[in-house]
Amino acid sequence: MQPPETRELAYFVAVAEERHFGRAAQRLGMAQPPLSRAIQQLERRLGVPLLERTSRGVTLTAAGAVFLVESHKALDAVAAAVRRAQRAGEAVPKLLVATKPDGDAGLLERILPRYRQDPDAVEVEVVVCGIGEQTPMLRDGRVDLAFVHPAHDDLAGFDTELLLTQDQVAVLHRGHRLAGRSALVLADLDGEPLPRWPGTDKATSGPEVRDSGQLMALIALGQAVAVLPASVRRHAWADVVCVPVLDAPQSSIMLAWPDRTRSRAVAAFVRASTEAVSAQIPGGPAAHLGGAGGS
Template identity: 60%
Template sequence: MDGLEARELAYFVAVAEELNFSRAAQRLGIAQPPLSRAVKQLERRLGVVLLERTSRKVALTAAGQVLLDEGRRALEGLSAAARRAQRAGSPAPRLTLVMKAVGDGGMLPDILAAYAGEPDATAVEVLFCGFGEQADLLRSGSADVGLLHGRPDLTGLDSEDLLVERQVAVMPVRHRLAGRAAVTLADLDGEVMPRWAGLPRGGADGPEVRDAGQLMQLIAMGRTVAVLPESARAYAGGDVVCVPVLDAPPTTMLLAWPEKSRSPALAAFVRAATGAAALRTPDVRPLGPGH
């Protein structure tokens, strides 16, 4: 059997997602008859039925569902490969770093300074994104390396832990707990917590937040309270306070990049970031009652 072609795979994925040949043809910008012929030809080549067709509906078979899942990944991989090749072949090579705003734990200046001393260093473009979008941008080829928090889905990525931080509750200055030296998670029961755009709700019922600037404004307005890494102190204005949370688990900032990457510039950035982190790793022992 000959290898699948990107065009016929894209045709099938469009039909499988729409479950309607007419809508899929419109989405692809082609006529319906050649689309139907292309899908039938694909089924003959594979020797399996991918779609159950009746006069009233189109449904995926088990084989069709597998090809849809794998086909999406394959097409995303092709697009990512094209983007990375275009950047690598640019007359002015650069490394694209993706992170959420103020999501560097205060480390980015140190990392960039260390990177500038690497022999394989190149220009660094910083791409800001919303919460939880970094991994997808890395997998799609839109970025070369990213700063992420917590334990996101790292499928298709390599990673290195950089910084482990204690957590603080960020609240308006007039909040009932604002004068405390420290709080516990139980003290925060009943507080309105933000919902991070693109991430599971996790029981939070507060406003949806897309970036750190928006979050700090909502906190200052008294609309929400958030538990954030201790480095958030650097970005807190005078209208909010940061109170240590004694029993909140430490949170990790990590560096991630596409697995099996062989870019010398990327390898140099990873070295610089881990070296800077080794000099900055803070004490993350549990806070005592007097802190």
Template identity: 70%
Template sequence: MNVPETRELTYFVAVAEELHFGRAAQRLGMAQPPLSRAIAQLERRMGVRLLERTTRAVRLTTAGQVFLTESRKALDAVSASVRRAQRAGRPDPKLTLAMKPNGDGGLLESILRRYRLDSDAVDIEVIVCGIGEQAPMLRDGRADVAFLTAPYDDVSGFDTERLVAQDQVAMLPRAHRLAGRAALNLADLAGERLPRWPGDDADATDDGLPPVRDISQLMQLVALGQLVAVLPESVRRHAWPDVVCVPLLDAPPTAVVVAWPERTTSRAVAALIRASAEAAEAAEASAAGTLPLPG
């Protein structure tokens, strides 16, 4: 089997994301004819049609959709190998931890305190990123470890350790008809406008709003009555005065998980995972009243 080159994967991803050869060529900084020839040659070598072309549109075939997903993973893996090798080669090695605001389930301080006591610990850099950015950062090597939220974040290709389970709440503007209720069911939110998150298909929503990328943007939209949101209960810590959070009785629970790339052999990463698991266990025991949470 002829294995595609990284260059060919880059070409295909650009065309598949733009669904237009001219825009893809412009994005890649090349002329359109050689790009078209490269994609046609790739399809011949693979023996499968990746794109349906008409005079008006370019569409992904079923095979093309699968190849797009796998090509992105392959390109991320190449980027990750370079970035992690560069970090490992530094005279002062460090780990990078990615998380969204409040995405640690309240455990970060305890985790870092325990981690620093481990003989395998190195310096750690914590990057607080936008909503939905942690998994891509971990996937392409910008981060070594990340706090993710299951089931919302894509954990494929990662090993994970569950840290904290959380129930979900409905986030509503204070003037909303349901804001005074003690609890709600998901059916009560039928017909409400919900957020579009990064990576969601814009064609699958009818909100007319950009993707929500950070908690301040979300609070603003809820406070203005433009949407309601279903989120883990820890969001209460960020709620603005004119936003209320009402428990959802039938919403599936979420979980904060710590994630790292599969087959990682880093002793420093292993030490951070141990510290995370210990902090989560101590927090759970403290909540149950069986022992005090260490300072």
């Protein structure tokens, strides 16, 4: 069987996401009849139906749901290949490193000077992104490395290095009923307005938040309570206190990069990262940052 072309994958993704041939055709900037024919030809070549067609639109078959996930991966891989090839051809090589705000727990301050001393080092651009954006940016080639969190990020297809584990703390308004406690357990926070993070369906009573700055502002106003890694103390606001949560799961920080990468600059950055952690925290890579202590 001849493998599907990138164009056909893009056609299928548009129809699968819009759930309607007309809207998909409009999104793609083409007429509907050739789009319908292209999907039918794709289904014949694959030998399985991908879509259930009704008068209202389309729904995915079981095969279609699988093919949608794999099509996204394939299109991301193509986009990544193009972006990385273009960067490799630039006159001044550059390494792009993604992190959400404070997603590196302050490690970059120590990693970057050490990296610059490596003979394989190139210019580094730190890309500060939104919550949950690190792995998509890494997957489609917009960045070369990313600081990620295994409890929340999909790490399939990446090589990783565990840098740090942290206890977690409850971040509260200074006037909160629990602010004076020396420690808490998760049950103490039952009924509190915990935030809803982008891309998660976990039901909470708190506001939906887009980034750490917005969250900290809401906590300072008494509108939210959050359980966050202990390194949040570095940027806690004046009206906010941090109380250790004894039974909260530890939070880990990993450095991730695409598997099979052969970049000497990437290898040098990983090396500098592990060395910087070893120098900063006794115990070396995967060292532990505790949550005990005041706000």
